Amino acid sequence: MKITVVAPSCTLKREAAEAVEAIVAERGDCELAIHPQCFLSDGHFAGPDEARLAALREVMADPSVDGVWFARGGYGSNRIAEATLADLPDAARGKLYMGYSDAGFLLAGMYKAGLDVAWGPMPQDALREGGEGAVGRALDWLVKRDPSALEPQLNGPAMAFNLTVLSNLLGTSLEPDFAGIELLIEDVSEHLYAIDRSMFHLTSTPAIRKVRQLRLGRVGDILPNDVEFGIDETAIVADWCARWGIHFGGSADIGHDARNRVVPFGGTKS
Amino acid sequence: MKITVVAPSCTLKREAAEAVEAIVAERGDCELAIHPQCFLSDGHFAGPDEARLAALREVMADPSVDGVWFARGGYGSNRIAEATLADLPDAARGKLYMGYSDAGFLLAGMYKAGLDVAWGPMPQDALREGGEGAVGRALDWLVKRDPSALEPQLNGPAMAFNLTVLSNLLGTSLEPDFAGIELLIEDVSEHLYAIDRSMFHLTSTPAIRKVRQLRLGRVGDILPNDVEFGIDETAIVADWCARWGIHFGGSADIGHDARNRVVPFGGTKS
Numbered sequence: 001m002k003i004t005v006v007a008p009s010c011t012l013k014r015e016a017a018e019a020v021e022a023i024v025a026e027r028g029d030c031e032l033a034i035h036p037q038c039f040l041s042d043g044h045f046a047g048p049d050e051a052r053l054a055a056l057r058e059v060m061a062d063p064s065v066d067g068v069w070f071a072r073g074g075y076g077s078n079r080i081a082e083a084t085l086a087d088l089p090d091a092a093r094g095k096l097y098m099g100y101s102d103a104g105f106l107l108a109g110m111y112k113a114g115l116d117v118a119w120g121p122m123p124q125d126a127l128r129e130g131g132e133g134a135v136g137r138a139l140d141w142l143v144k145r146d147p148s149a150l151e152p153q154l155n156g157p158a159m160a161f162n163l164t165v166l167s168n169l170l171g172t173s174l175e176p177d178f179a180g181i182e183l184l185i186e187d188v189s190e191h192l193y194a195i196d197r198s199m200f201h202l203t204s205t206p207a208i209r210k211v212r213q214l215r216l217g218r219v220g221d222i223l224p225n226d227v228e229f230g231i232d233e234t235a236i237v238a239d240w241c242a243r244w245g246i247h248f249g250g251s252a253d254i255g256h257d258a259r260n261r262v263v264p265f266g267g268t269k270s
Numbered sequence: 271m272k273i274t275v276v277a278p279s280c281t282l283k284r285e286a287a288e289a290v291e292a293i294v295a296e297r298g299d300c301e302l303a304i305h306p307q308c309f310l311s312d313g314h315f316a317g318p319d320e321a322r323l324a325a326l327r328e329v330m331a332d333p334s335v336d337g338v339w340f341a342r343g344g345y346g347s348n349r350i351a352e353a354t355l356a357d358l359p360d361a362a363r364g365k366l367y368m369g370y371s372d373a374g375f376l377l378a379g380m381y382k383a384g385l386d387v388a389w390g391p392m393p394q395d396a397l398r399e400g401g402e403g404a405v406g407r408a409l410d411w412l413v414k415r416d417p418s419a420l421e422p423q424l425n426g427p428a429m430a431f432n433l434t435v436l437s438n439l440l441g442t443s444l445e446p447d448f449a450g451i452e453l454l455i456e457d458v459s460e461h462l463y464a465i466d467r468s469m470f471h472l473t474s475t476p477a478i479r480k481v482r483q484l485r486l487g488r489v490g491d492i493l494p495n496d497v498e499f500g501i502d503e504t505a506i507v508a509d510w511c512a513r514w515g516i517h518f519g520g521s522a523d524i525g526h527d528a529r530n531r532v533v534p535f536g537g538t539k540s
Contacts, residue, residue, distance in 0.1 A: 230313020
């Protein structure tokens with residue numbers, strides 16, 4: 001079982017890489033390779049688009065790699081997502097791709113292209129308080145499909161997204177088919193008015209109204225409004241779902257934190 | 271010539287209302303009514319959705335009103351935009367609707383519905399340094415279609431939007447037809463990575479690729495990145511346009527500032 005880490009968005013911190021290597025060594029149930037591209041830096045990104053794309057394509061085409069683990073979020077995977085999916089090598093199939101946050105652009109496009117993807121913790125999460133648990137959960141799913149790593153209320157085909165990322169891929173070539181899906185969303189470091197605006201965009205998009213139900217993960221580090229927004233994130237999401245007849249299923253155990261759990265796209269197929 | 275101010279987004283400041291009333295009194299070329307709804311407050315908004323919608327619909331249905339002037343941006347016009355456009359009263363036609371920023375949700379949907387709309391300064395701009403000039407420019411267009419108020423390089427059918435607002439209305443029922451349009455965009459108080467992400471969303475939307483050309487207004491109050499993004503907003507926009515074969519026409523004289531100029535949607539028809 002070989003897992004390779006690549007960074008389609010921002011640069012992986014060395015301390016996070018070392019912490020994950022230590023966790024893997026202690027487990028002894030898989031081989032971990034951290035691609036040197038993870039440590040490149042070019043402005044905001046883990047190297048220029050060409051370098052991030054080349055590393056990802058290299059790992060996708062490598063038949064010895066069983067799991068492709070996105071190093072961290074931030075921003076930037078959208079810049080290479082369409083090129084990532086062009087002329088897929090045979091070896092790209094039969095692997096599991098895992099990440100969350102900005103990696104959602106890739107998860108969406110890859111799932112649409114028939115690849116096996118899952119929302120789940122990433123190596124950079126090792127730096128969070130309690131991050132060892134998050135990393136362990138990701139590895140439990142990557143290595144042995146341990147159901148204890150899963151978001152506990154999953155029931156049928158599902159997807160999970162950062163709300164802002166999802167809003168920004170609607171209508172693009174990356175947009176997957178949401179029909180019959182349980183859609184889990186979360187967000188971080190946004191104003192409540194921006195959460196409301198993204199929910200407007202989401203639920204005003206006809207394709208989204210085909211979801212089976214929608215659940216809300218944690219919305220972390222909400223930025224202050226100059227005037228109090230008036231209602232909280234749960235009420236915002238419930239309100240937009242009610243307006244459009246989307247079933248709101250309550251809370252989901254995902255978020256930008258160490259408790260974040262795994263959501264395999266399309267269901268666990270087990 | 272009667273102009274009525276309503277506030278589909280946030281509450282108008284009393285001082286702005288008074289400043290605009292003084293400007294109008296001095297000009298003596300129009301009658302200004304500031305709808306009492308402009309001063310309502312309900313959390314983030316200028317009154318609940320129902321009150322904002324009712325005021326706007328009331329003014330749209332009033333045959334004595336020649337110009338409907340949106341008080342200010344902020345956030346919230348999207349929440350009432352679809353209901354605003356249902357079963358349009360006859361009197362809604364033959365008026366000019368003006369605003370910018372968050373009002374773009376309404377401008378888009380109204381233009382799509384065949385109403386006469388223009389991007390332009392709003393009453394709250396009276397509080398900016400140099401705001402009297404902005405308010406005067408808006409009135410010059412509302413009252414007498416003075417071409418000196420216009421964005422100076424307009425050439426054929428055009429539209430103008432706040433980039434983040436435009437990204438959030440793509441794919442919704444408010445989205446107008448961009449074919450052959452000169453599209454002017456601007457933004458304010460965003461991180462450069464978010465500008466890049468919105469430009470990804472914009473240019474990855476097939477309908478946007480039909481524009482005749484795209485020009486960039488001012489991007490104000492850019493929020494700091496923890497790592498320098500690496501390229502500026504002009505390079506970001508030029509890059510995304512180049513990727514998708516959209517003609518980038520350079521700068522536009524619009525923005526969240528006192529210099530903001532008027533852009534009639536679809537051209538000046540003069």
